[in-house]
Amino acid sequence: xxxxxxxxxxxxxxxxxxxxxxxxxxxxxxxxxxxxxxxxxxxxxxxxxxxxxxxxxxxxxxxxxxxxxxxxxxxxxxxxxxxxxxxxxxxxxxxxxxxxxxxxxxx
Numbered sequence: 001x002x003x004x005x006x007x008x009x010x011x012x013x014x015x016x017x018x019x020x021x022x023x024x025x026x027x028x029x030x031x032x033x034x035x036x037x038x039x040x041x042x043x044x045x046x047x048x049x050x051x052x053x054x055x056x057x058x059x060x061x062x063x064x065x066x067x068x069x070x071x072x073x074x075x076x077x078x079x080x081x082x083x084x085x086x087x088x089x090x091x092x093x094x095x096x097x098x099x100x101x102x103x104x105x106x107x
């Protein structure tokens with residue numbers, strides 16, 4: 001299973017929504033190629049909105065750490081903001097700390 005890391009948090013909610021839509025497309029493309037994909041943004045964005053959950057790395061870290069551990073590798077979507085994303089950079093470090101391969105794909 002692939003853990004698809006992508007940027008999300010932003011001060012502008014429309015940017016967060018656009019990032020969600022973009023990563024859904026990337027996850028769908030990977031799934032179409034036959035991969036089993038977990039994307040924390042694609043899979044939890046609507047839950048976070050409906051249930052008024054925080055949408056920051058500090059809240060989601062423990063969830064994401066569990067999913068990274070369950071996945072065989074982390075794939076980083078090189079979307080706008082991925083290098084500056086606190087969450088993406090932490091996900092990369094977690095994966096490397098667990099000995100998981102990290103790959104990068106164009107968005």
